[in-house]
Amino acid sequence: MTTITMRVNGKDVSAPAEGNTLLVNFLREDLKLTGTHVGCDTSQCGACVVHVNGVAVKSCTMFAEDAAGAEVSTIEGMANADGSLGTIQQAFQDYHGLQCGFCTPGMVMIAADLLRSNPTPSEQEIRDHLEGNICRCTGYHNIVKAIQAASGQDVSAVAAE
Amino acid sequence: MPKDSGIGASSKRREDLRFLTGNGKYTDDVNVAGQSHAVFVRSDLAHGRIESIDVTEAEAAPGVLKVFTAKDFEGVGGVPCGWCVTDKHGEPMQEPKHPVLAEGKVRHVGDPYAVVVAETLDQARNAAELIDADITELPAVVNMKDALKDGATKVHDDLTSNLCYDWGFVEENKGAVDEAIRNAHHVTTLELVNNRLIANPMEPRVAVGEYDPWKDEHTLWTTSQNPHVIRLLMGAFVLGIPEHKLRVIAPDVGGGFGTKIFHYAEEAFCTFAAKALKRPVKWTCTRSEAFMSDAHGRDHVSKIELAMDESGKFLALRTDTYANMGAYLSTFAPSVPTWLHGTLMAGNYITPLIYVNVKAVFTNTVPVDAYRGAGRPEATYQLERVVDKAAREMGIDPVELRRRNFINKDQFPYDTPVAVTYDTGDYHATMDKLLEISDRDGFAARKAESAARGKLRGYGVAHYIEACGIAPSNLVGQLGARAGLYESATVRVNATGSISVMTGSHSHGQGHETSFAQVVADMLGIPEEQIDIIHGDTARTPMGMGTYGSRSIAVGGSAMVRATEKIIAKAKKIASHLMEASESDVEFANGQFTVAGTDKSVAWGDVCLAAYVPHNYPLEDIEPGLEETSFYDPANFTYPSGGYCCEVEVDPDTGKVDVVAFSAADDFGNVINPMIVEGQVHGGVAQGIGQAVLENCVYDENGQLLTGSYMDYAMPRAYDVPMFTVDHSCQTPCTHNPLGVKGCGEAGAIGSPPAIVNAVLDALNDFGIDHIDMPLSPQRVWAAMQDAKSGA
Numbered sequence: 001m002t003t004i005t006m007r008v009n010g011k012d013v014s015a016p017a018e019g020n021t022l023l024v025n026f027l028r029e030d031l032k033l034t035g036t037h038v039g040c041d042t043s044q045c046g047a048c049v050v051h052v053n054g055v056a057v058k059s060c061t062m063f064a065e066d067a068a069g070a071e072v073s074t075i076e077g078m079a080n081a082d083g084s085l086g087t088i089q090q091a092f093q094d095y096h097g098l099q100c101g102f103c104t105p106g107m108v109m110i111a112a113d114l115l116r117s118n119p120t121p122s123e124q125e126i127r128d129h130l131e132g133n134i135c136r137c138t139g140y141h142n143i144v145k146a147i148q149a150a151s152g153q154d155v156s157a158v159a160a161e
Numbered sequence: 162m163p164k165d166s167g168i169g170a171s172s173k174r175r176e177d178l179r180f181l182t183g184n185g186k187y188t189d190d191v192n193v194a195g196q197s198h199a200v201f202v203r204s205d206l207a208h209g210r211i212e213s214i215d216v217t218e219a220e221a222a223p224g225v226l227k228v229f230t231a232k233d234f235e236g237v238g239g240v241p242c243g244w245c246v247t248d249k250h251g252e253p254m255q256e257p258k259h260p261v262l263a264e265g266k267v268r269h270v271g272d273p274y275a276v277v278v279a280e281t282l283d284q285a286r287n288a289a290e291l292i293d294a295d296i297t298e299l300p301a302v303v304n305m306k307d308a309l310k311d312g313a314t315k316v317h318d319d320l321t322s323n324l325c326y327d328w329g330f331v332e333e334n335k336g337a338v339d340e341a342i343r344n345a346h347h348v349t350t351l352e353l354v355n356n357r358l359i360a361n362p363m364e365p366r367v368a369v370g371e372y373d374p375w376k377d378e379h380t381l382w383t384t385s386q387n388p389h390v391i392r393l394l395m396g397a398f399v400l401g402i403p404e405h406k407l408r409v410i411a412p413d414v415g416g417g418f419g420t421k422i423f424h425y426a427e428e429a430f431c432t433f434a435a436k437a438l439k440r441p442v443k444w445t446c447t448r449s450e451a452f453m454s455d456a457h458g459r460d461h462v463s464k465i466e467l468a469m470d471e472s473g474k475f476l477a478l479r480t481d482t483y484a485n486m487g488a489y490l491s492t493f494a495p496s497v498p499t500w501l502h503g504t505l506m507a508g509n510y511i512t513p514l515i516y517v518n519v520k521a522v523f524t525n526t527v528p529v530d531a532y533r534g535a536g537r538p539e540a541t542y543q544l545e546r547v548v549d550k551a552a553r554e555m556g557i558d559p560v561e562l563r564r565r566n567f568i569n570k571d572q573f574p575y576d577t578p579v580a581v582t583y584d585t586g587d588y589h590a591t592m593d594k595l596l597e598i599s600d601r602d603g604f605a606a607r608k609a610e611s612a613a614r615g616k617l618r619g620y621g622v623a624h625y626i627e628a629c630g631i632a633p634s635n636l637v638g639q640l641g642a643r644a645g646l647y648e649s650a651t652v653r654v655n656a657t658g659s660i661s662v663m664t665g666s667h668s669h670g671q672g673h674e675t676s677f678a679q680v681v682a683d684m685l686g687i688p689e690e691q692i693d694i695i696h697g698d699t700a701r702t703p704m705g706m707g708t709y710g711s712r713s714i715a716v717g718g719s720a721m722v723r724a725t726e727k728i729i730a731k732a733k734k735i736a737s738h739l740m741e742a743s744e745s746d747v748e749f750a751n752g753q754f755t756v757a758g759t760d761k762s763v764a765w766g767d768v769c770l771a772a773y774v775p776h777n778y779p780l781e782d783i784e785p786g787l788e789e790t791s792f793y794d795p796a797n798f799t800y801p802s803g804g805y806c807c808e809v810e811v812d813p814d815t816g817k818v819d820v821v822a823f824s825a826a827d828d829f830g831n832v833i834n835p836m837i838v839e840g841q842v843h844g845g846v847a848q849g850i851g852q853a854v855l856e857n858c859v860y861d862e863n864g865q866l867l868t869g870s871y872m873d874y875a876m877p878r879a880y881d882v883p884m885f886t887v888d889h890s891c892q893t894p895c896t897h898n899p900l901g902v903k904g905c906g907e908a909g910a911i912g913s914p915p916a917i918v919n920a921v922l923d924a925l926n927d928f929g930i931d932h933i934d935m936p937l938s939p940q941r942v943w944a945a946m947q948d949a950k951s952g953a
Binding site for chain 1: 173174176177178179180181182183184185186187189190283361362363364365413414415416418447448449669670671672836837839840843844845846847848870871872876877878879880882884885909
């Protein structure tokens, strides 16, 4: 058991953890940040996506100790400073981009990752970037719309209706 | 002009705020002080005799509290089945015991035979490796027809065979159906498989059990669509805990799609072990475990025959289905291929004679139960595929053949020959809308454009009926249900006029907290924000039957309407006292009570305050307080219907199918929140695309599960589906519930698979291929093209 220190959502945190502790379990169990979810055990579903040093990472696929000293962002850090929803979060609500909410943290984090590198993605670019994130509820339609809206694009051009 | 609040408004979902900020509270987020962790040890054999289980070493491992096996559950009941089907001879189905932990034999890969409970999850996992189980492998039965052969290995030694039941419906019609088919001008026959699926809600199942010895109270947190049903089944049938000592909480639940209806052994285990160990016990399912322990869906093998006259008029329909039950009977499994399937075989059509035979079969596979649509997708798939094939054989346009046989809108209410009465519908209208929104007229040009790119384009339609809003309790009781199927609501008006609504429905993605509040707000003329919806906790809500079968708004919503009507009636009495007017003169609108023809008025909040501070109050006539409960038992099912259209492109070199366009024209009756309704259709259609093109649960001949993770089981991803065109403007309101609603949760998964397969076969029309079984993987489509080319 070693003490692992990292900066999560702008705050320095540290907790003791075994060497085989996954980052997702460190976040959920040691830091009590339960917004990041575990939907599978084969790195396929993307419910656990967080950002480590500005890069989207499946936190079930990284040891906590490998994130020692890193800047980590999770869904809990995505709202505005006044507590209101951030742009991507607001677009997900406005365009009904979530239903049960379980995949949603990963979807918001992967959307932020996409928009950072590609501020105005096409529908196909969005769908391709969501390859590693499974949603069982929405059929992706409204997630795609929400991400396009969050990027400031005209959503009526995306939507079929 | 769209409304901005109340019924018909696309109100934004209030639950999104917690989900979007990481503040949802799902069951795995529940941690109880002092909790221990359970790991289930599951069979890696499909069928085996348990010779011995040595837990000595495991129990001695660090942190282990106890290792449980079947011997710890002597005197404990089995996991019960909630529906008894009567076979065609009037005999009850064969019903094996489903022990909490395997007794004597393991019967499917994933069947649990031991559980380790330890201080930490890692300790429990490590100790599980130390259990020494001596299990002798037995031959497994996997294929249903093989399982019914004489001398086949029996899944349950104490049953006479692997046949659960042989059901005939309507048995008295069989002779007439056989004769009509024998004498018909033309009979179209189709044999098909409705592929086995795994529901895969993104949140795996979780159970946390806690016991308070000083109050003798059990609490179970669980990922359930219906906490009261779990309390009833587990308390009364498995563990013998009276309801007042058992609280079941299903907090935020991450999707269900049917698979979280059922009572599972893990729930009973955690509840039982928490008392036995005097420690809270938590179990979190891994996804790999979910593949071999969540109830699966579909898995029917059917032959359907449709008899027609010269003009294509349907004369008779006969279907024979083998339905896989798996190794044990899951909660509602027997009802799915029978009452949720046979009763829908009329579809949208006038077919005077129908006979449905279903043989339900035990195999060494995971139990099969309801998955989104539950029986109705299987019925619709058979019917809408055979109609398309019939159209091709008769040389009639498939849309035209459907129209010739549609029940017309002036024929409702319509009694089908399969025991149900459709209240309303207008199938020509939804078909017209479908052709418009799918731009059928423009298809030829799109096909030519695809051809220029070397792709084969196809256009396929399907028109579905479903039965939602399950169901009149006296009817389902006659059909074998061991429960009533009403729903409950308590409307609690607080002293300052805000409202807490306690519902027996459960939201696990459907947005009830928003749409239910819209209904009550609309009735009372007060802001939606003043109303909270409380669900998912047996200690906080009246006994209710939960959410499945697209029943929440039709049954749960109706209970809420009835309770709110009682509130309004009592509030009017109070208002009439406050305004010194006759009760019959009091009117209520927009949150104001007024007296007709006067300027007297009293606001909603003043009436509420008077009810709780009854200083000036007619105490001699009415009690203080403003809280009402209603239990609503529906008079009939509801019957949503609609037309679905799919366009595909098939790559002739690889067989890959791309779904390039999808349109849905649904009749859901009245709609409470259009945004939420459209989202339900999107999700259902994506699951239908999954079934038709991608998903398949595969066992090998030894009963090994070959699709045991997302590496092997193809879930639809964002690039597998197109944007959807959905329309719900055709509305024939339900005539027997107060909201005129029909339900929308399953339609997408019901109507889409046949539309997709019909589209692919249309694309392959030049090959003369009339059937490919789902999923239409590149390999299957390519092989079908090669066979057609070689004349095989």
